[in-house]
Amino acid sequence: MGKIILEKTGLSPLGVVIRLVLVVIAAEVFIHLGMNVVLESVPGSKASDSLWAVVAVMALILIKVPALYLLVFLPLQDQQTALAQHNNDQQRALVLLRQEDALRLERARQELENREHMIQIERLSALGTMVGGVAHEINNPLMGVMNYVEHARDKATDASSKEVLNKALHEIDRIKKIVSNMLIFVRPDAGQQERCDLPPTVNKTVDLLQSELTKNAVQVRIDLPPDLPPIQCSAGSLQQVLVNLLLNARDAMAGQTQQRITISARLEGGQVILFVCDNGPGIPEEIREKIFDPFFTTKPVGKGTGLGLSVSRHLMQEVGGSISTDNLPESGCCFRLTFNPK
Incomplete structure (x- = not known):
């Protein structure tokens, strides 16, 4: 932003007074000179004092008015116009x-928010890497535990021991599914080049979040x-979208x-449409x-x-x-996911 330069334009008050005085003096001089010229050029001319007074006034008006307009009022008008334009x-x-x-302040605020969000993204990325590593580390000993329990079940002779070991295998299988779902979620993939079946991926995602949804009394339908x-x-991409x-x-x-x-789907216009609707x-x-804008959220800070x-x-x-999304007529929101069949 450059400096604002103030320029002095037009007349000063002293300049106005000087011009007025000069106009009056010049008018009086011209009138007297004119009257003398008339009297000298016409021998024996006589006129009453009142007549000369009228002539003097008329001449004064005819000289002063244009002179004042040109020398005083017109420059003042130009000065006022220039002053108004300057203002x-x-x-x-x-x-x-x-x-x-305001733009600089907004830019500084946005840069600060972006830095905070980038720090949060780095933390989430590190957490995802750590979760993937932990899932891999859990998977190997988990398979060993499952083999030992299966061996003990097969060697058990009484029914009660077999029942207990079957329940243990059931819980181990649940852990295996959770670990498998976590690996799908964090594994990088080339989303566009792969394909997946919708029903099993949806079911695995809901299983992964089942404890969280049950804790909050959320019913999922x-x-x-099947076709x-x-x-x-x-x-992995579909599961990440569904989790969000x-x-x-x-x-x-x-x-x-x-x-x-409610999670539903249908074929429409040669595409697969998946709906995720709630009654919120x-x-x-x-x-x-x-x-859908990055970093836009209505949740409290930290949530x-x-x-x-x-x-x-x-x-x-x-x-x-x-x-895309739309509100339902009665209440709630419905997200519409459109996929191309593979």
Whole structure:
């Protein structure tokens, strides 16, 4: 922003007074000279004093008015116009300066938020790497435990021991499924080049979050046709999108007496459409266009990064699909995921 330069334009008060005096003096001189010229050029001319007074006044008016307009009033008018323009320029410069200050403050605030979010992303990335490593480390001894329990069951002779060992195997199998789902979730993949079957991936995702959903009294209903074709999407990408949507739905319904999530699908126009719907309060119209923006969140500080839906949209675009949302007529929100069949 350059410096505002103030220029002195037009007349000063002293200049106005001097011009007025000069105009009056010049007018009086011209009138007297003119009267003398008339009297000398016409021998014996006589006129009454009143006549000469009228002539003097008329001549004074005819001389002073144009002279005052040209020498005083016109420059003053130009000066006022220039001053008004100068004031307008100053006001515009001041407004621009304030806008630039506000823009700098907003940019600094955004940079600070971005740094904080990048730190959070790095933490989440490190956590994902650690979870993948832990899952791999758990998987190997878990298979050993399962083999030992199966061996003990096969060698057991009484029914009660076999029943106990079967229950132990059932719980070990549950742990195995959880570890398997965690590995699918954290494993990097080339989403667009892979395919997956929708029903088993949805069921595995719900199983992975079952304890979290049950703890919050969330009921999940899955209604998927058995004849759905495989979709062009990796299991890991689909699972990540579903986890984001299910956890968002859980948070949106918090505090309600009945909390329900429905997952359904159908073929439509040669594409597979997956719906994830809840009976929460829905999405306010004023933020509907912002929910997929990176770092946008309505959750309190520390409760969310604002990246879940943004990442979900990015994953859907990578596999050639799309994600959109709409409020249900009665209540709640419904996310629509569109996939290409593989």
